[in-house]
Amino acid sequence: MSKTSIIWFRKGLRLHDNPALLEAARGADHLCPIFILDPWFLKPDKIGVNRIQFLLESLADLDASFRARGSRLLVLRGQPQEVLPRLFKDWGATHLCFESDTEPYAKTRDAAVRQAAEEAGVEVHSPVSHTLYDPELLLSRSGGKPPLTMQSFTKLVTAVGPPPEPAADPPGKLPPLAPKAAKEAARDGGAAVAVPLLADLGYPPAGTTPFKGGETAALARMADYLSDKAWVCAFEKPKGNPAAFVRPATTVLSPYLKFGCLSPRLFHAKLLQIYAEVSGKHTQPPVSLRGQLLWREFFTLCGYAVPNFNRMEGNPLCKQIPWVDDPERLRAWEESQTGYPWIDAIMAQLRQQGWMHHLARHSVACFLTRGDLWCSWEAGQAVFDKYLVDGDWSVNAANWQWLSASAFFSQYFRVYSPITFGKQYDKNGDYIRHFLPVLKDMPAKYIYEPWTAPLSVQQEAGCVVGEHYPEPIVEHQAAMKENMARMKAAYAAAKEGGGAATPAPPSSGSAAAKRARKK
Numbered sequence: 001m002s003k004t005s006i007i008w009f010r011k012g013l014r015l016h017d018n019p020a021l022l023e024a025a026r027g028a029d030h031l032c033p034i035f036i037l038d039p040w041f042l043k044p045d046k047i048g049v050n051r052i053q054f055l056l057e058s059l060a061d062l063d064a065s066f067r068a069r070g071s072r073l074l075v076l077r078g079q080p081q082e083v084l085p086r087l088f089k090d091w092g093a094t095h096l097c098f099e100s101d102t103e104p105y106a107k108t109r110d111a112a113v114r115q116a117a118e119e120a121g122v123e124v125h126s127p128v129s130h131t132l133y134d135p136e137l138l139l140s141r142s143g144g145k146p147p148l149t150m151q152s153f154t155k156l157v158t159a160v161g162p163p164p165e166p167a168a169d170p171p172g173k174l175p176p177l178a179p180k181a182a183k184e185a186a187r188d189g190g191a192a193v194a195v196p197l198l199a200d201l202g203y204p205p206a207g208t209t210p211f212k213g214g215e216t217a218a219l220a221r222m223a224d225y226l227s228d229k230a231w232v233c234a235f236e237k238p239k240g241n242p243a244a245f246v247r248p249a250t251t252v253l254s255p256y257l258k259f260g261c262l263s264p265r266l267f268h269a270k271l272l273q274i275y276a277e278v279s280g281k282h283t284q285p286p287v288s289l290r291g292q293l294l295w296r297e298f299f300t301l302c303g304y305a306v307p308n309f310n311r312m313e314g315n316p317l318c319k320q321i322p323w324v325d326d327p328e329r330l331r332a333w334e335e336s337q338t339g340y341p342w343i344d345a346i347m348a349q350l351r352q353q354g355w356m357h358h359l360a361r362h363s364v365a366c367f368l369t370r371g372d373l374w375c376s377w378e379a380g381q382a383v384f385d386k387y388l389v390d391g392d393w394s395v396n397a398a399n400w401q402w403l404s405a406s407a408f409f410s411q412y413f414r415v416y417s418p419i420t421f422g423k424q425y426d427k428n429g430d431y432i433r434h435f436l437p438v439l440k441d442m443p444a445k446y447i448y449e450p451w452t453a454p455l456s457v458q459q460e461a462g463c464v465v466g467e468h469y470p471e472p473i474v475e476h477q478a479a480m481k482e483n484m485a486r487m488k489a490a491y492a493a494a495k496e497g498g499g500a501a502t503p504a505p506p507s508s509g510s511a512a513a514k515r516a517r518k519k
Helices: 019-025 050-067 080-091 104-119 136-143 150-160 181-191 215-226 228-233 255-257 264-277 289-305 325-336 341-352 360-372 377-387 394-403 432-437 457-462 474-495 510-518
Strands: 004-009 031-038 076-077 095-098 124-125
Touching: 004 019, 004 080, 004 124, 004 264, 019 031, 019 124, 019 215, 031 050, 031 181, 031 289, 050 215, 050 325, 076 181, 080 181, 095 104, 095 377, 104 124, 104 136, 104 228, 136 150, 150 289, 215 228, 215 255, 215 264, 228 289, 264 289, 325 341, 325 377, 341 360, 341 377, 341 432, 360 394, 377 394
Parallel strands: 004 031, 004 095, 031 076, 095 124
Antiparallel strands: none
């Protein structure tokens, strides 16, 4: 019996360490590589242009890799559970291979696809390669429940042992497309199954992120950062300069891991090679580079196993905190209009580049939630998910719960100052000047607190607060004090097992802002 395989790409947009691709190609007479543009993910109001641009660049790079091996990538549109059954019939598929996924939507979608494949007599292979470990293996070794601290998670993976080695690269020559798939690929010069343009999907013609998608870019970036072995061995999170924007103070491999352009197992193996060369003279998890992969693994396992992980309600790990629904505060935060240059510059970098340093993310997440604005972490999570090129469902949800002190982290009284924190790294305010050009001529003395500058200084800098740049949305010290009292009450209610009492809305608004400007 002949073998006609469909290799369905979702994440895992790469040829290296792709066991699903190897299984699809093994002994196949025909191999049909596909990507399905699912309308679930194509929502310009919820997922920004930079992420979609990164995706399309990754698909174009993947297509080029297949063409170099005598094949090509076919990009289709529609809901996979509707598209794939048609392909099973039309292309005479006998096998369907795809990388296992852990997110709730993916699990529901894949269950429907498996059922359709079973009904069509199509054999399904779905190996694990988006994570270091199979989450089911980790759960089985931890009593069916995920560890709730990084320390216990590290002990778990140490007991389990090293993750699998990266799979071999695919053959230099791949099987041809199935005849009917080849006809679809040839129709209208292949336009119907080509990687589309952004405008074809309802997006602006171009994004603004400097990070180019694709396996080729991923491998080059990894090689670049890992070439400095001393830096690799000394890497220690949370240290690092969040204001470094010319060459970021971390690898920026997270977008490539999110889309699967880079295998976490390959990255892990490369790190272990470097560590072996220095005989243990390197940082250790959770702060090391390997530790960052383990954080990703830890949060992915939590997202896989914990119900309602991206929500407060119904999430057994998350404290029920009575955040205030304040669209105006949320809008000001999202659009760099809080009046705090450090916060506004970070959010400008997010919108422009789709990325920012982890300490920058910590600053703005704390500011939105428990630090200053008392807005829900779910609202911040949605904004990050819209703009981040590396917006990973589990990691994003976990980090927002952490920074809002709703789960994982309980020292809610440790607040990032929107004024002094950035000064530690960038006294001159170069980061602010770059991402907030309105403040480019503000003297360094005032750039983190422009409202304190005399009017004559503001006029000379071409930036009058209240006219060219907003006044502070809250007075930080007053807002922080109020919010710490709210957090204390919410923690007490959680300890007692009841719901937290709903406090009055935050009062550190315009009056407090006026006090801040006068100090």
